[in-house]
Amino acid sequence: MGFDFSTLHDPALPQVVMPECPAAQKLRGQKALVTGGSSGIGKGVALGLAEAGADVVVNYHSGAEEGEAVAEAIRRSGVRAYAHGCDVSEEDQVEALFARMQEEFGRIDILVANAGMQKDAPFDEMTLAQWNAVIKVNLTGQFLCARAAVRAFKKRGVVPGVSSSAGKIICMSSVHDVIPWAGHVNYAASKGGISLMMKSIAQEVAPYRIRVNAICPGAIRTPINEEAWRTPEAYGELMKLVPYKRIGEAEDIARAAVWLASDDADYVTGLSLYVDGGMTLYPGFETGG
Ligand code: BGC
Numbered sequence: 001m002g003f004d005f006s007t008l009h010d011p012a013l014p015q016v017v018m019p020e021c022p023a024a025q026k027l028r029g030q031k032a033l034v035t036g037g038s039s040g041i042g043k044g045v046a047l048g049l050a051e052a053g054a055d056v057v058v059n060y061h062s063g064a065e066e067g068e069a070v071a072e073a074i075r076r077s078g079v080r081a082y083a084h085g086c087d088v089s090e091e092d093q094v095e096a097l098f099a100r101m102q103e104e105f106g107r108i109d110i111l112v113a114n115a116g117m118q119k120d121a122p123f124d125e126m127t128l129a130q131w132n133a134v135i136k137v138n139l140t141g142q143f144l145c146a147r148a149a150v151r152a153f154k155k156r157g158v159v160p161g162v163s164s165s166a167g168k169i170i171c172m173s174s175v176h177d178v179i180p181w182a183g184h185v186n187y188a189a190s191k192g193g194i195s196l197m198m199k200s201i202a203q204e205v206a207p208y209r210i211r212v213n214a215i216c217p218g219a220i221r222t223p224i225n226e227e228a229w230r231t232p233e234a235y236g237e238l239m240k241l242v243p244y245k246r247i248g249e250a251e252d253i254a255r256a257a258v259w260l261a262s263d264d265a266d267y268v269t270g271l272s273l274y275v276d277g278g279m280t281l282y283p284g285f286e287t288g289g
Helices: 040-051 064-076 091-105 128-156 185-208 223-228 232-239 250-261
Strands: 031-034 055-060 081-085 110-113 167-172 210-217 272-275
Touching (some): 031 040, 040 055, 040 064, 040 250, 055 091, 064 081, 081 091, 128 167, 128 185, 128 210, 167 185, 167 250, 185 210, 210 250, 223 232
Parallel strands (some): 031 055, 031 110, 055 081, 167 210, 210 272
């Protein structure tokens, strides 16, 4: 940065040492885990963190081939990566995922708890199995991964020269942590749960210099919502909900994740960051209401 910001500090007050933020490679040398990193937003985030210099563990559930391909693409870019298959809703599998990362990379600095799914149904037809499956992966999965990450961060503390904080967690939420979603009650409930889980963890672990935030994507062009953007008709309908009048891309989320994980966001914790082209701005009122 060209400007010396220390000239703004009042020398009469206790001084805070601000983190250095070089222009690029803000995550150089950091070790990141992205759950659900084999496709969609998770894939974009895994590639984005790698581009910023992080070594990346690409977790996948069923897409082994896709997960390996993402890891391979990351390795070609010059940083370390491997793919690891596991179900984030199973405690023993999550423990094994973190144990292997400790063995292979020596530590974890960044967790992006991204793995998620939809199992949509009209409410009165929703089965308990559909409800449980979504809550287990989207909410319990994030709990298990965040808990394992916090344990590792607390044990180790701040590593000087790596990051100003002892660890960063980014929970992948959704605009549906505040926008009710008919026909998707299980999904909206899981995302609403993530919101207060994230903020409560953030409050609890801030004294340990651990930062916990959420990204709340709007409509992002990924396989999960293909029917909302595949045809021009569907895309036109979708745009009625997006004041910015374009669909989001996984890169939009990746950029937000890199920022939240980097020391540029060192004073940011407990934030729900909506990356949604204005979807949460009550677009129905665009024309006056
Ligand atoms: C859902 C997508 C949906 C978007 C906006 C996301 O959380 O996974 O299917 O298009 O929210 O409604």
